[in-house]
Amino acid sequence: MIKNKRSCYFILFLFLSTSAIAKNHLVELKTESPEEVRKWLTIQGFEVEGYSKKRKALQVITAFPFVIGELAKKSPDIGSLFTIGDVTETESYFGFANKKGLKWKAEENYLGAEESVAQLRKLEAEFPSVAKIYNLNEFLGVKATEEGRHIYALHVSLHPEKIEDKPKVLFLGQHHARELMTQHAVLDAAEALLRDAKSGMLKAQLSINEMSFWFVPVLNPDGLDYVLSTDRMWRKNRSRNVANLRGVDLNRNYSVKWGVCGNNSSESDSEVFKGLRPDSEPEVQVNEKLNERLHFQYSISYHSLGDEVLNPYLCGEMAESAVYFKVRDELSALLQYGQRAPSSGGEDHESHYNKLGTLAFLLEIGDEFQPDFSEYRRLVWPTVKKVLPYVAEQAREHYLKIKVIDDETGASISGAQLAIQEIVFKENEQRTTDDFGSYWWRLPEGLKGLSVTKLNYETQSLALTITGKVDSVVVRLKKKNI
Ligand SMILES: [Zn+2]
Structure with missing residues (x-):
């Protein structure tokens, strides 16, 4: 009253x-x-x-x-x-599109969070032997988003129900809610790979046989639905902050260089609010834990706009610039994109590179922010579709596979620490073997000194000649006599 x-x-x-x-x-x-x-x-x-x-x-x-x-x-x-x-x-994206007189046909327009999952299910149903949908919150043990949604991935591989000892690549979309094209860049990449392989394209078949692809079209489902229904310029997720304010900028919330430099904010009403603590958001935890579990060799995170390739770090020294910048330069030449450092610390590609050595890039796609969907198809996708074949070829054809096993039992050793004498990390980067005792490293050609350490084992050092193509080495660690 x-x-x-x-x-x-x-x-x-x-x-x-x-x-x-x-x-x-x-x-x-x-x-x-x-x-x-x-x-x-x-x-x-x-x-x-x-x-x-x-x-x-x-x-x-x-x-x-x-x-x-x-x-x-x-x-x-x-x-x-x-x-x-x-x-x-x-206003809502629907309201905006109606005013522009855009014709609505679900298959020819931007999808909502539910529809995006339905599209993944359609691909799974059409290609059941090589595509499987994963509920990532359940798979990784991460709680649901603020509005109770889960995040989904499509795994495309020869045995998609299994995690195997193969090079792995991640494609991610929709960190930022309003970047509507980005989920389609991921969905379309999955569909193109599956259709190309089915139609007999050898390289696509090779990729599916020899590799493991993970497609996560919508990392921010709450934000996406808010954009469609309420505010087409919403950027963050929908977490509840103080004083009834909503949203954390997911691509400021990653723990590496969190809030250290660049355009981020501690104010919860800011567009670039970094969150109250690093990795606070379930969406970010899903992305981080997925990489911890799978150890991706490459990851591509789509954003919009600007036709640019972004590489780590904004602040910090990149110890592997020879390889990293070579891939960046080839990618930006292929797409005719510019290149720059990230806008801030705390972005996902910085975290993936730092923690696991993933060659991770953020791609700003398109020249318009929310173009009509037909323009995305006509002007943006023809360029973006070149990304997966390029990345797949890099992942298939250039690596040193290091396999670490117990000298006595032959069992795989996960979590072994790897170092290359010629690479001096300055940002506390970690390089560790995965659940198969494997690590896939892209190194410059020449003689390199590898050392492998693991608690309770004797450190092993050896000299390797890297060809720049496909190399492999098995390192046998001896238990210490305690
Ligand atoms: Zn973005």
Whole structure:
């Protein structure tokens, strides 16, 4: 019961301020100097989604679009480098698409979280001998998301019901809820691989026979459904924060370099809120634990937009730059994409590389933020479809497989620590054998000194000649006499 006019105004104020927080805007800054303006915006605390070459505009999402103009007045040098173009207020993606008169046909449009799982089930049903769906929360023992959803993967391999001693590759989409194209980049890659193999394409068949592919189209199902139903510019998940604010930026929540550098925030209403502690979010735990379990050789995480390849680290020294940057350069040449360091510490590719040596890249796909789905098919997918065949070939044809076994029993030794004398890690990187006692390492050609250590075993050191193609070595560890 509202007792007087004053309390009534107070409640109205509260309502208005809460709605103001919720209303995001997509702001286009027309500029010919995207790098300078991006840098300035980042320093001001804005998250820049990317630069559309076609529109010659940086795309920024903010609840306070007028602030950009106010700040520009105070910095005329930068202010003269851009003009504010379209400012579009938040609404549901469905509402937005209806206004644009987009025709809705489920198979020709962006999918919701449920529909995405249904698409995985369709592929599993059509290719049952080589594709199997996994409920990752159950598989990895991670609790459901805030809204009770689970995250699903399609495993494509010769025996998809098993985890085998093979090179493994991960494709991930939809860390960020509003990046609608990214789940399709993953779904379409799975479908293309399966269809190519069925139609007799030798390389696709080889990949399925010799490797293990994991496709996770939607890492952030709560956020995705919120984008479709309520706010097409929502970025984070839907975790409950203090004061009824929602959402953690999943790609700021990973534990490696968490909050150490770049564009992230401790404020829970920020677009780039890093969470209260590293790995706090179930979505992030799923991704981290999946890699801990499987040890991916490569991982590709799709985001949008900007046509760019991102590699670790934003802050920190990359000890394996010769190999890492070679793959990055080949990938960006193949796709005609630019390249840059990540926007912040705490991103998933930094964590995967640091903890397990996964050659992990973040790809910003497309030149528009949420293009009509037909444009994704026509303009974006023809480029993005080149990623999987390239990565699969790298994973199949360039590695040193190190297998560590007990000298006496021949049993595999998991968790053995590996080091290469010529590679000096500066960021506490770990390289350890998986459940099969294996580690797949892509090393530069030449003579390398390998050492293997494991508690209760004698350390073993040996010299290896790396060809840069497929090499393998079995290391036998002797138990210490205690
Ligand atoms: Zn993103």
